[in-house]
Amino acid sequence: MNFTNITYSCGHDGYVELPENPKKRESQIKFLTEKASCPDCYAATLAKRDAENKIGCSKVKLSDDVFKAEYSDCKFTKVGITEPNMRYVFIPYERVAAMGVLKALGVKKDTPDYKEQIEFVAQKYLSKDTSAARKKLLTDEHISDNTKERLSVAFDIIEKYQEIISK
Numbered sequence: 001m002n003f004t005n006i007t008y009s010c011g012h013d014g015y016v017e018l019p020e021n022p023k024k025r026e027s028q029i030k031f032l033t034e035k036a037s038c039p040d041c042y043a044a045t046l047a048k049r050d051a052e053n054k055i056g057c058s059k060v061k062l063s064d065d066v067f068k069a070e071y072s073d074c075k076f077t078k079v080g081i082t083e084p085n086m087r088y089v090f091i092p093y094e095r096v097a098a099m100g101v102l103k104a105l106g107v108k109k110d111t112p113d114y115k116e117q118i119e120f121v122a123q124k125y126l127s128k129d130t131s132a133a134r135k136k137l138l139t140d141e142h143i144s145d146n147t148k149e150r151l152s153v154a155f156d157i158i159e160k161y162q163e164i165i166s167k
């Protein structure tokens, strides 16, 4: 093993294993001393970036397949993930809530206009005051118990969302 003490670009020292090949060795040293941060500073930078990305978002662990199919427009990170093909994705609260409402209402993800429905719910329902609708729901005899149950779950999600964003 060829461990050498170097000073990273952040000014902290550390031991690194360098390649035997002189050219590769030189370019690695150049990279570490001029561009790279020490592991602690690097982790701090990533943690800060994570915190910034998380504003207004839920951090959710997803497989790459699900990410590509449904959330490729969201910011993501791989920090802290040891499993292959998994990543953390930052999904806006609004979208999480709208999807929850649709699920409660029995709308499937493979519905052709699913994306439009998410936007519709986000714009029309997430900011609504649910208390009046809840009262009406309880006393309405024309609505089946099954539907009442679904709607009350949807109201729960809307209220939870409003609570989160009001903080």
Ligand SMILES: [Zn+2]
Binding pocket: 008, 010, 011, 012, 037, 038, 039, 040, 041, 042
């Ligand atoms: Zn450092």
